[in-house]
Amino acid sequence: MATYQEFIQQNEDRDGVRFSWNLWPSSRLEATRLVVPVSCLFTPLKERPDLPPVQYEPVLCSRANCKAVLNPLCQVDFRAKIWACNFCFQRNPFPPSYAGISDVNQPAELMPQFSTIEYIVQRGPPTPLIFLYVVDTCLEEEDLQALRESLQMSLSLLPPNALVGLITFGRMVQVHELSCEGIAKSYVFRGTKELSAKQIQEMLGLMKPAASGPQGRPVAPQDPSATCRFLQPVHKVDMNLTDLLGELQRDPWPVPQGKRPLRSTGIAMSIAVGLLEGTYPNTGARVMLFTGGPPTQGPGMVVGDELKTPIRSWHDITKDNARHLKKATKYYEALASRAAVNGHSIDIYACALDQTGLLEMKCLSNLTGGHISMGDSFNTSLFKQTFQRVFSKDYNGDFRMAFGGTLEVKTSRELKVSGAIGPCVSLNAKGPCVSENVSHSFPVTFFVHNAPIPQGGRGAIQFVTQYQHSNTQKRIRVTTIARNWADAQSQIQHIESSFDQEASAVIMARLGVFRAESEDGPDVLRWLDRQLIRLCQKFGQFNKDDPTSFKLSESLSLYPQFMFHLRRSPFLQVFNNSPDECSYYRHHFVRQDLTQSLIMIQPILYSYSFHGPPEPVLLDSGSILPDRILLMDTFFQLVIYHGETIAQWRKAGYQEQPEYENFKHLLVAPLDDAQEILQNRFPMPRYIDTEHGGSQARFLLSKVNPSQTHNNLYAWGQETGAPILTDDVSLQVFMDHLKKLAVSSAA
């Protein structure tokens, strides 16, 4: 058997799943004592170029409350043409089409390598993708122009049969009709009045036929595209929409001095949701909100229009001084669940120098699997490329997006799902639902023991993900996984070695973030610390009350360091981050895959110097040296930092001189690497090119382990590095404390 590392890697590659523990303790109590819960990171729609989908329906267990899908773990009686469900043990006959089944002639879903398999199924007529743009017009002309161009550009990226819609808002909300010739037509709504979905549909004239009689009946349900003038195929309205976007005016209502523009984001979103709800329920659709500022009126308003009242800060929130926070949050949550129920996802592209109310609106995306992108202006490449990347295509030329996904988790009797963290909402008891998944997004699922474990058995988990592929096919992806049970008493060593510290770190981080949403920051930190200490106590080898004797096995060795950086990350530290930024970071944190999540927790630092090839270096202030160029990737930022000497050279223009071509190469190297990262990452990271003493250098300095600070600058002797002006503890101090506490018998 390969090492656990290989096993884990293989599992991730095949099934997109990583467990915190790859051997499962056999009782609930044991599981609790493991500190890190039995859980997994699952990427439901992990890109699998090597996995061809099969073109038939999955075979389901006939038990009404089971309905598990036939999988390689099932016992099959080829002669009787019967299979036993490995979850409920129901014996099911194969359907007639499996008549030819035999030992040598097995369907794909029974082969072990197809523990993850994808079915293409026929469910009703294919519905085209739907993109509904919701555009804020209270922008500066420059911004608006950039946004217009981006939107126009995006039209060319859409498949021709995709339906598009446009809602603009400012003081009023306008729903643009796209099918009309000649005059551009739009329906206008007051930005302050909350309307029910029914009212919205009535006012948009979307339901009159259904209500009024036979004449309309054929129209409404069967061919919504005919009745819904607001959502039209791109190929039909391409020109119209381009013109419309081109003529998009800034919100014409005057903004008196000392006021914010009135922005009816709340109503705009409610109309967008209502519109889709009425026309394309349970069909994949994407609402894309482009906003340049906080909602300032109507339901969902985040801040009043008086400039003298600043938008809420952490300070206000902790003091319970944010007037609109709760109301707005509740409002958007309600909207989000409506959208999620109908399989519509909501993206938020917020570009403004100040906060835009992401804190309140984040649930729109969080619960519906949408994106959040935050930038300073629509006129930046950050936004432009991020937006462009939304429409990136996979190897098949399809969008890397899926719609209306539903994830069902089926477990053996011994297990039960306790919850999920990620861009999803729960569909009753059935299981968590991911209403929309980009292939990157990740829910975290926890399992707890439910029933006594049969000896020697294996626990199994089946993920059934139904979704609408971006090429409009309906697909079902089934992933079935099994793990061995282990007795924590006798097999603790095995369990320890099955520990996946990376996955665990991410899972704990997500738990922490999840808690941070509802609890005070210090409480969460304390909780994290306690968990870490408990884990160290459980698996560390030490002599009581002797910190120096403390040792961790290799499978846990990196874990404390992850926790150290997690504590300093913006996911848990609100200091220096606005509520919006935090929301933004957290949003991405809970949905990226393991690697990316780890980068977020502990940024990667590369060093470029004449001393050798680029190398990763410690995220430590000690790594900041004058003759180095550093490239830091925090996921959200890419920082290129030129050391003092390098910066001086560059300033002197040596790179221009032929004899210093090597210097030029040195300067270019990190840029190329950064470029490569930029190419692949979504959302686009903020790209920062700075140097020693530059103001932007703070991005680097705030991340590195402050091993040198103004307090201990000279304590380290000759080693040169950059002192960090901070009172934060360094990793060293942290570890010392950890050891002390772990070995303490008092704990």
Place this chain on the structure above:
Amino acid sequence: MNVNQQTPMASPYGQPQPGYGQPSYATLGGGYPDPYGPYNGPSTAYQPGAPPQGYSPYASFPSKAVAEIPVSDLSSPLDLGSARGPPTSAPPPVSTPQAYSHYTHGDTQNGPPPMNHPMAQPAHRPPVSQPYSQSAMNLSGPQSSYPQQYGAVPPMQQMTNQMSGMQISSGPPTSAGLGYAPRPSSQPLISNTYLAAAPPSYTQAPPPVSAAPSQPPPPSEPAAPQPYYGGHPALQQQQPFPSSAPLQSQPFPLSAPYSGPPPSSQPQTPPVSQQQSFPPGPPSQQPFPNSASLPGPPPVSYADPHPTQQPFPPRGPPPTSQTGSFPPTSSPPAQYLGPQPPSQPGPPPYLSGPPPRGPMPPSSMSQQQANHLPPGSMQQPPQPGMQGGYPPQQNGAFGQPRGPQPGYGGPQYPMQQNYGAAPAPAPPPPAQKRLDPDSIPSPQASELPAVQKSRHRIDPDAIPSPIQVIEDDRANKSSEPFTTGVRGQAPPLVTTTFQVKDQGNASPRFIRCTAYNMPCTADMAKQSQVPLAAVIKPLATLPPDECPPYMVDHGEGGPIRCNRCKAYMCPYMQFIEGGRRFQCGFCSCVTEVPPHYFQHLDHTGKRVDCYDRPELSLGSYEFVATVDYCKNNKLPQPPSFVFFIDVSYNAVKSGMVNIVCQELKTLLDYLPRENPEVDSAVRVGFVTYNKVLHFYNVKSSLAQPQMMVVSDVSDMFLPLLDGFLVNVNDSRMVIESLLDQIPEMFADTRETETVFGPVIQAGLEALKAADCAGKLFVFHSSLPIAEAPGKLKNREDKKLVGTDKEKALFQPQSGFYSNLSKECVAQGCCVDLFLFPNQYIDVATLAVVPVSTGGSVYKYTYFQAETDRERFLNDLRRDVQKPMGFDAVMRVRTSTGIRATDFFGSFFMSNTTDVELAGLDCDKTVTVEFRHDDKLSEETGALMQCAVLYTSCSGQRRLRVHNMAVNCCSQLADLYRNCETDTIISFFSKYAYRSILNTPTKTVRDTLVNQCAQILACYRKNCASPSSAGQLILPECMKLLPVYLNCVLKSDVLLPGADVSLDDRAYLRQLVSCMDVSESHVFFYPRLLPLVKLDGGSLPMAVRNSEERLSKGGVYILETGLHLFLWVGANAQQELLSNIFGTPTFSQIDPNMTNLPDLDNPFSKRLREIIDSFRSQRSRYMKLMVVKQEDKTELIFKHFLCEDKSASGGASYVDFLCHMHKEIRQLLS
């Protein structure tokens, strides 16, 4: 009446009158019956004959002639009273004009009897004329002017002469005495004649006179008349006769029959006899009786009244005869019937009438019976004969109508003469009085019968004729400019074209008062019951030859005002202390003159710069308002126009949407502007709507307009700001594109529901957002039943009409629109509503906002693109282009002693003094009623100052000031001498139309009648010389009050017919409320012109609005200010038809045409010119409707013949006059 014109006349006449009246009345009352009987018989006969005959044939004659004559007649009776005055006083000449009117009246009266009369008239005339001629001759000399007026100069003159003669005769003891004397002797007879026979009398005396004057044209027959007239006014008479004669000549024969009838029941022969009788008549009363007997049937009725009420029943026969006669002329009967309580066809009533009368005669007198018989016979003959003969006559006559009138007049007079028998001259005056008495008596008998009888008996030509009064006024006052400097001087009538010179009082084009001599005390005012009111049209358009109000700028401090009452500087401010202070004419407060305004005084105490400053020398001028006069202390923005077009199914289908959009493209170039060189500052916006509203962004930078739909109608808001209200020139391309596309976009709409409240709200929001005043043009098609604020339900319930709950139908359904209109007014948002309903649309509710904001409502029921397009477009063009002010506030200040207490019109009042008008255009009037709160003094008179603060169409804030000073009087006579009936009627109608909101319609009608009766009774009691109670004496200035009042009472609003919808009534109700006097005048008494000889610049003389004035052979045009009819007689001459329609055949005329074909002949050109000029005079375009006689559309046309009995039960003029008289008598007793 004419005589009465001058009060002085009254008193002098009063004496004579008594004489006359007494006799006549006496006769009426008692012994007279006998004589009267006969007279009445003839006279009535004439009348009946006239009506029946006249209806078709006579009508034409009468109508023309009558028009004048009747007036004169009525006036004459009154005049007689007044006439007396003249004689006594030098005035005779002056009075002569009155005399003319009298004569004319006489003529008209004759008219009715027409055919007979002509014949008879001549006969009568001679006698009458003789006496008159003498006196008349004398008079005639001075009165030359009158003749001119009449057109038929000679006849007129003669008439006048006669009239004057009459008056004079009455006045001068000698001739008059003589003339009268006989009468008294023959009083019974005379009285009878008078009573019954105003007509007969006409035939005798008046006819000659009047006939002579008017008739001149027709030379041929004059001969005949001449003989009659013999030596007397032969010439004059001849002329009149000729004119009427040719046409009437036939009538004469007819009349002969009539005369015959008395003797022999048959028509034509009677005429002859009548003629004969007439001649004899004069000499001896008997002939009259005969003649009377001929007319007898009618006379009978008169006789009946005279004798007693009983006669009426006996009159039955006469009626029968009348009926008979009526039946012949179908239309007349109808009319008669109409008046009668039973609304059944004319004939039946008549029949019924007759029966009672039948009994009557027996009871009353043998003569009556005789009369009755004749009448009956008369009628019958007349019918056939008349009809046959008349039509042709009429045809021919049209040219001659005037002629006939004189002729008619003649007859009337003759009647009088007859009464006076011997003293032909005398008769006319008596006749006048008597005529009234006659009518009066009939009412006395019993209302209904009275009415019937009266109708029969009273010659319509004998009662005051609006036409005559109008013509007189035109003749007298149009030549010289009217100068406003003289306080208390009544201006010319609204129908007269005149020039105004502002000399310190506002032009009558701006302000017209009901009384130019206000009573000094509240008691007097109460006693007289004459309403004290002013109809103010602050922004009236002046004719090109008059200078618009000057602009005055008093600098930064704003206009100089009285410190206490805040009145603006005006000619009534008295400068004192060497010019350092001025004393307010209104409140007497003394105010310092600001240094920059100081000026020295001359020796008369006037400022030296008095004539350099409009505000010190003129009645009307404008101030430039400073920022203090602006809303929010901010200079206003130029106003905006927003067009709201209903695009629901009905609106699109009717073609309205298309038309509006097409028209707007060009119309937008004609937005109001003050300087034609400059583009209009008015911005425009567009909205279409059905159940939802579509706003359009037409910003100039757009390539295409953008539509913004607002479906949230429950909470209306403005979806866009920039690009909604735009400058036309900047956004022309976009706007045109929009207007091109709107019809296409909604061509296939299936939306039938509409909203209305949100539409107004949207406009209001738009103006609020733009921070300007403005006007909304709403083109709306159906009852707003869609779910939205202001939703209405169909509440039309015909069953409520006539009940106490009827008033609720005139009130808005809910308070929503009232509240909305308040907001509109606050913003200066004026709403003009164009309605295109196919069914009930609830005008009463929808009009609330327009009415409260100074807007207008236009209604095009069953709108069809082809036929109504032009009307609608012209209205729209005018409405868009007309000059107007926005966000206006009007305040009327008065001198101490009176104050403005009540206001009528389209506006909103948040307090009791300020009239707030979101919009005030050049057609809107505000009627102000004044009440005493103290005594006024005769020296200072009563002053009023109407100040209107408004924003001009270029966005300038201005103050327009109109000053008006009227006299105050302590004598009621002065009050009655300086009244303006048109204005009074205008006020009454507005008052009544408002009252129906809160009071049952019937009560309103009764109140009106009652008040008028009180007015007249007060005059009778306090100003007229004592006379028989049976005599109806009307003040000269108010002699038309009854006829006009009757028109008001009969209007659709107050007395709806079965086919008049609630919407129509509500529509008219609001329409009248802001009409000016000239519009209300023509609205209630339409202008009816015969189309004859249209050459020359002048219009043909109008005829009275009665079917009997229409000739089968003629073509008439009738104009009401809202409608325009071209009535074509069934026997119209081919040449006439080809000239007008291009086809000689009656049957080929297309009744659906709305415009006359463009034919290249002078007649057609002139006719079209006339029609165009009519249209240009009115604020609303009148669609031409061609009505062919006997066609079903004629019913609509007949509705406007307001002197006739109306299908809805309205009384005929004659009946109403009788009723009025009865009321008066009741008050007096």
